[in-house]
Amino acid sequence: MECPNCHQNASRVIDSRPSDENRxxxxxxECENCCFRFTTFERVETAPLLVVKNDGTREPFSRKKILHGVMAAGQKRPISSEQFEQLVVRVE
Ligand SMILES: [Zn+2]
Known part of the structure; x- marks a missing residue:
């Protein structure tokens, strides 16, 4: 990993710990050349969720859009906003 301070390509790991709830x-x-200390994060690369529309086009999945849609559809029914939120999480 290149040092952001001196741009040499020699650093050693001095501490490693899980972050973001193990994600x-x-x-x-620490740079072996200038001793500058810096932090890196490693995480799984995931493809973004895409929604295929009726006309075949694709757009990024939007929690907000789903939430607006189901809230509009269910506004006259006894459904709490928490239940709407949970539905969207399950869909995602
Ligand atoms: Zn350095």
Missing amino acids: AIRRRR
């Missing part, structure tokens, strides 16, 4: 690993590194 990432945070590493403290």
Whole structure:
């Protein structure tokens, strides 16, 4: 990993710990050239969720859009906003 201070490509890991509820690993590194310390994160690369529309076009999944849609559809029914939120999380 290149040092952001001196741009040499030699650093060593001095600390490594889980981060973001185990979805990432945070590493403290130290440059072997200038001793500058910096942090890197490693996480799984995931493809963004896409929604295929009726006309075949694709757009990024939007929690907000789903929430607006189901809230409009269910506004006269006894459904709490928490239940709407949970529905959207399940869909995602
Ligand atoms: Zn350095």
